[in-house]
Amino acid sequence: MRSLAFSRPDLLWTLLAALLPLLIHLLNRHRTRRQPFAAMEFLLRVQRQSRRRLLLRQLLLLLLRTVVIAALALAAAGPRLVAGRQAPRSGLRQTVLVLDLSLSMRSRLERHECFQQALRRARRYLRQAGPGERFCLLGAGQDIEVLATPCNERAAPLLDRLSGLRPGWGTSDLSAAALRAVELLGQQAPAGRRRVILLSDAAAHAFPEPLPADSLAGVELVVDAVCGTDTRDNLAVAAAGVHQQGQAIAVEAAVRLYGEQRHQTRLTIATLPDERVLASGFVSLAGNSQGSKRFSLRAGPAPRLAEVSLEAADALAADDRRQVLLPGHRSARLLLVDGQMSPLPLRDELFYLENALSQAQASAAGLSYRVITPERLGREKLSSTEVVVLANCAAPGPAALASLRAFVAGGGGLLLTAGEHTDIDASNRLLGELLPWPLRDVVPLGDNRPGQQPEGLVLGRVDTSHPVLQAFGPEQIAALRRVRTWRAVALEPGRARPGSRVLLEYENGTPALVEGRYRRGRVVLLTSTLDRDWNNWPTRGSYLPFFQRLLAYLSGRLERRPPPEVAVGEPVELPRDGEATRLELRAPDGSSRSVDLGAGTTADFPAVRFGGTLLPGWWSIRARSGSGAEVTYPFPGFFVRLPPGESDLQVIATDKLRARLGSQARLLTAGDEQDRSRRLDWLMLLLAAAAVLAESFLVRR
């Protein structure tokens, strides 16, 4: 027994168009014009002779025109002759329909999205259910969700539940979903026969682990491959890395081809949201390979969101694009206050630092500087400055002090270095809270014999976890430790300000470099000199990279690390930073989320985990302080990436499926479906063509 089914039953309404010929005929009967004619005798005679033939011809024409339209409408609806199902066995059967809600269900087979195919199949199962057949619904996406339970014999509520369902952007574990379905079947009463139908694209990646033996025993398991079993080629932008060197940005995009056929595709990088194309190029890929394209761009003044996309008519469009954040480039402006200016360059306090920050070197690091005397500091407007260096300066005057306090409180960086002009008492009194650690006295370090070159002390502990020192490898740290210092400012023991951090220590434990916080700003204290008066650091190779990084850190440049990236559904770690107490997240679809960073110190809770990352794309962040004011945050947002495994649409083979789910698992393939159903659309088209031919033949007669 075979029955007629339609792939697109929603198009059957077009059959109404078959009434058009009849309507036109009826309409024409009322709109017939009058024609005077002289040879009426002949017309009447011919009409008498041909009346029956004419009537038959008219009816035939009407019939043929109706058949043409009806056949075309039927062909559009995709008629198929489906092999009759076996007569349903009597008795109860409980079935769990598991809908795959993973990203790969957004892929297409020709014009049809796999998920829509899955919904059609689900509806067909529900509508063709025999008596005593009950259905539950399960959604298998990032999480496994029970959509309808207990199992129901009535199709209507289940069909309602199906409407409005959309696949997610993450992965799915269909093995786990099958287990959950069996668990759900175990909860149904009465039990009856049990069946699980997985409506999926049957991509191999959805069956990650083999299930324990006999875990699905007694259950009929069908994997209905809704998008067939043929390999569908898919291209994906697998990665996009951004590297900055000064104003130059390089974007390295990797394209992955899943499929046997060679492809050439055009890769484009464009800004968002205005989609201005920055660069494009072609990538050629052999079957199942990965290629890359490097785009060389110029950094703008501010960071920009951009998208790398490829042009391909492949199965899954969602993974054909990937967003990146192009960093901005603006030099950090430093103000160097020279406490020991000298006409002899080697005697000048800033001689070595200026060399380290010379134009060629500073341009790559993004630092530019200006030098003034301590007397001018009070008259300087610090609003256009990001870092102030007080090198071997006596305590600043009241105006300069007020200006400095406001500058650091607003987020500026301050480097204080010691020297002959350092006035311990005045510094402690005037600088006060700006100092990370109160000063005690200028002390010699090591065994310094009069008349001999002082030996001093090398550096001891180095805090390599600090951002300034993170870039230094073991060899660089060893070289750093060889710096000798024979004179330094000792700090008041036990009176370090809260939050201060020792980055470098001399081998006797005396702090060499201390970082402290003042409101939103940072203050670093170097207890020795910037020139060679108290140490030999300026002659060492570590001097240049260390001070460039230190000043970059004080300007906030080092925190500009690439935004975090997580896969859909993975939690993102949002660090607690500075004054920020609340983060406002703006999702790619424009909706907002709020994340409370909570109370407590950074040390107790270094980061907050945000798990609502279900939408892929760029999530922007705005940090708010307790007062509601916007404050700086280490990164402007984060990326939620599509899970890369979903781009591979290869369908699992039957033997592998059985190895994963058990021997009773059955893969319902497109071939099976074709065996059971015969397409009739070509027959309808043939019928329409024949009717057109017959109609034109009749009209000509």
Add this chain to the structure above:
Amino acid sequence: MNQATPLADQRHPLDPEVLARVQGLALRASRVAEGVLAGLHRSARQGESVDFAEHKPYSPGDDLRHLDWRVLGRSDRLIVKRYETETNLRAMLAVDFSASMTYRSASLSKVDYGAILAATLASLLLRQGDAVGLHLLQARPLVLPPVGSPEHLKNIVELLQHRQAAGPTRLVAAAESTLAHTGQHGLLVLISDLLEPEENWLAALRMLAARGVEVMVLQVLDRDEVDFPFEDPAIFESLEDDRRLAVYPQGLRQAYRREFGNWLQSLRRQLAVPGASYQLAVTDTPPHRPLIQALHQARLGLRQRG
């Protein structure tokens, strides 16, 4: 300044479209007559001198009044017209003025076309000195007895031009009036679409021919009646009575053409008797052509009879 339209430039000067723009039946007939005469002469020059019965080369003693000045002017040859009028020909032009003749698909209706044919023939015959009469075939027929005066043409034209075609007709009346007004050696020219249900007129004409009257039948039809080119469904209405028929033309066209063609063949066959001739004139052809054909056939008929 008279500006000729491009259409007029491209068409034959006697094309019905062009003739329709010529005002007055007399002028139309005059032009067609010129065309007929030119056609007859051209035909003679093409080697059909055997049919050149009405002309002969001039020989001393011939009446100079009968010299053909037109031929002399064109070819420098002295040709004398030999008039058959001298055989006392009395012609009756019977023109169908029934309602069916009012049908038109082009610029000239059948009755317009028939009037041109009649006026042209009258002009030609009167020019030869024949006596010409006119019989308008209508429910209430109107008859002008044959008169040989050239001025009579004006009366004929007046009548043809101002009489309205209407109502049914009886073609057999043409035979009756011819016998009454021309005697046994007359000429009857019947100009009609011949669409009369009763066919006793045919027997009457054959009898007339058998009695020695020359019968020339000019059947005037519209192209629509011959080809039946209609496409859209329509209600066809008779012009002479209240018959009507809803017709899907595409389905009937083939049968109609076959039936109509058979009828025309039958007419042609039945009028192929000594003393009678038949010529079909479709209103979209220049009227001098069927006239020339008809005149040739009529002469052929005379010769057979004689």
